[in-house]
Amino acid sequence: AQTVTQSQPEMSVQEAETVTLSCTYDTSESDYYLFWYKQPPSRQMILVIRQEAYKQQNATENRFSVNFQKAAKSFSLKISDSQLGDAAMYFCAYRGAGTSYDKVIFGPGTSLSVIP
Amino acid sequence: NAGVTQTPKFQVLKTGQSMTLQCAQDMNHEYMSWYRQDPGMGLRLIHYSVGAGITDQGEVPNGYNVSRSTTEDFPLRLLSAAPSQTSVYFCASSSDRDSGTEAFFGQGTRLTVV
Numbered sequence: 001a002q003t004v005t006q007s008q009p010e011m012s013v014q015e016a017e018t019v020t021l022s023c024t025y026d027t028s029e030s031d032y033y034l035f036w037y038k039q040p041p042s043r044q045m046i047l048v049i050r051q052e053a054y055k056q057q058n059a060t061e062n063r064f065s066v067n068f069q070k071a072a073k074s075f076s077l078k079i080s081d082s083q084l085g086d087a088a089m090y091f092c093a094y095r096g097a098g099t100s101y102d103k104v105i106f107g108p109g110t111s112l113s114v115i116p
Numbered sequence: 117n118a119g120v121t122q123t124p125k126f127q128v129l130k131t132g133q134s135m136t137l138q139c140a141q142d143m144n145h146e147y148m149s150w151y152r153q154d155p156g157m158g159l160r161l162i163h164y165s166v167g168a169g170i171t172d173q174g175e176v177p178n179g180y181n182v183s184r185s186t187t188e189d190f191p192l193r194l195l196s197a198a199p200s201q202t203s204v205y206f207c208a209s210s211s212d213r214d215s216g217t218e219a220f221f222g223q224g225t226r227l228t229v230v
Contacts, residue, residue: 104174
């Protein structure tokens with residue numbers, strides 16, 4: 001069965017600094033999707049970035065980028081120039097492709113605090 | 117542009133009662149899903165739909181029914197509520213199956229079953 005692990009329950013970063021949130025996963029599939037979601041105190045789920053496993057190039061979205069290491073099954077999120085609005089719970093998630101599309105696994109989350 | 121709208125935002129049910137959580141999107145998205153979020157956990161997929169008339173089960177479908185008679189609406193029905201169904205429920209949608217995920221989420225429904 002697929003699993004997603006986020007080993008850092010809580011992280012903090014100084015405003016304007018860079019922070020990396022870790023995520024590892026386990027799957028026997030060769031094709032799948034990986035995502036990072038942000039959930040601020042408002043409870044709204046916000047898609048931050050996504051990565052398709054067959055693409056070797058790491059995804060980037062403005063200040064957010066990932067380090068996707070397929071062989072190591074690692075998918076870390078780097079937030080550059082951290083802002084107060086980045087404070088939230090961050091979830092790493094896995095989704096199967098094709099006939100495994102119903103396999104959606106979320107990690108337990110990392111709570112990120114941004115220090116002014 | 118309302119996006120994904122869920123109603124109600126809060127609900128308290130007694131054990132054994134039934135209710136329907138409503139979800140509507142105005143973006144003509146084909147893909148819609150229901151998730152539940154329990155304390156200290158990420159989301160778990162309940163049911164999903166890849167288009168009108170098509171639904172399928174996710175990880176935790178027991179105790180829930182869905183239907184998709186139109187592209188816009190994807191209601192979630194609890195036929196006989198149980199305390200184990202106390203959770204926050206999220207509806208989500210996407211226009212692109214190849215993206216692998218829903219990019220738009222509703223605000224969530226906090227359901228308490230007593």
